[in-house]
Amino acid sequence: MTTRPPAHTLDPRKKPGQKRSEATVAAVLEAAARILETEGFEGYTTNAVARRAGVSIGSLYQYFPSKDAITKALMLRETTQLLEDVAAIDTETSGRAGLQRLIEVAVAYQFRRPTLARLLDVEERRLPVGQEVQRVGELLTRTVQRCLDAPDLAVSPCPPYVAEDLLAIMKGLVDAAGDRGERDDATLVARVNRAVFGYLEHAPSRLSRITGVSLASDRTKRR
Numbered sequence: 001m002t003t004r005p006p007a008h009t010l011d012p013r014k015k016p017g018q019k020r021s022e023a024t025v026a027a028v029l030e031a032a033a034r035i036l037e038t039e040g041f042e043g044y045t046t047n048a049v050a051r052r053a054g055v056s057i058g059s060l061y062q063y064f065p066s067k068d069a070i071t072k073a074l075m076l077r078e079t080t081q082l083l084e085d086v087a088a089i090d091t092e093t094s095g096r097a098g099l100q101r102l103i104e105v106a107v108a109y110q111f112r113r114p115t116l117a118r119l120l121d122v123e124e125r126r127l128p129v130g131q132e133v134q135r136v137g138e139l140l141t142r143t144v145q146r147c148l149d150a151p152d153l154a155v156s157p158c159p160p161y162v163a164e165d166l167l168a169i170m171k172g173l174v175d176a177a178g179d180r181g182e183r184d185d186a187t188l189v190a191r192v193n194r195a196v197f198g199y200l201e202h203a204p205s206r207l208s209r210i211t212g213v214s215l216a217s218d219r220t221k222r223r
Helices: 017-045 046-053 055-062 067-085 096-110 113-128 131-149 161-180 185-201 215-222
Strands: none
Touching: 017 046, 017 055, 017 067, 017 096, 046 055, 046 067, 046 161, 046 215, 067 096, 067 131, 096 113, 096 131, 096 185, 113 161, 131 161, 161 185
16 A cells, blocks of 8 residues: 655745746756656656756755655646636536536646646545645536536536536546547547536436427427
8 A cells, every 4th residue: 555645744845935946946846747747657756856957956855845745736736727727617607618618628638738637646646635736626516516507507406416427527538538648639528528418418307408408309309
């Protein structure tokens, strides 16, 4: 069993206060990202990161007490844009459009740096990353729930597991595509859309509308 490091060892020793120190931290994080992408966990050491970043190991340890602390900081860096994109999704005008946009955001995040995203997912399960990273999942769940509550996708009552099921579908398909090295984002978005809205069509609490027309009307057209 892999030992989980104490949470306090994941916190940075200090925050950069000047542009030079900010540049050092940025260089360390980007070096860590590139090593993970090219060498995987095998080549991922603090010495390797320092060499790649062009800084001394002493300078690295001024900010990060351990390799795991670098990993956590890298997770936070990578999820910042994801959080901003998810927070910007309009869930009030159209729940369907909101879900479609969430799928696009998830696929874009995975395909931006797919190898890095996959390895950080592995590390997230191992490290006690705390609320900073966990809030991503909470925001995603709230966003999906708001989509389900929108007028065009109103579910009443909505079982609490529906939003979690939808996120599991998105994550499972997107992560699997990343593992296979897929690069066709449009095709993946279409597949995830079919899976998500296919689930909703047969959800325990039936939606009044899935594709912009009532399900009853849709069934009538098929006859």
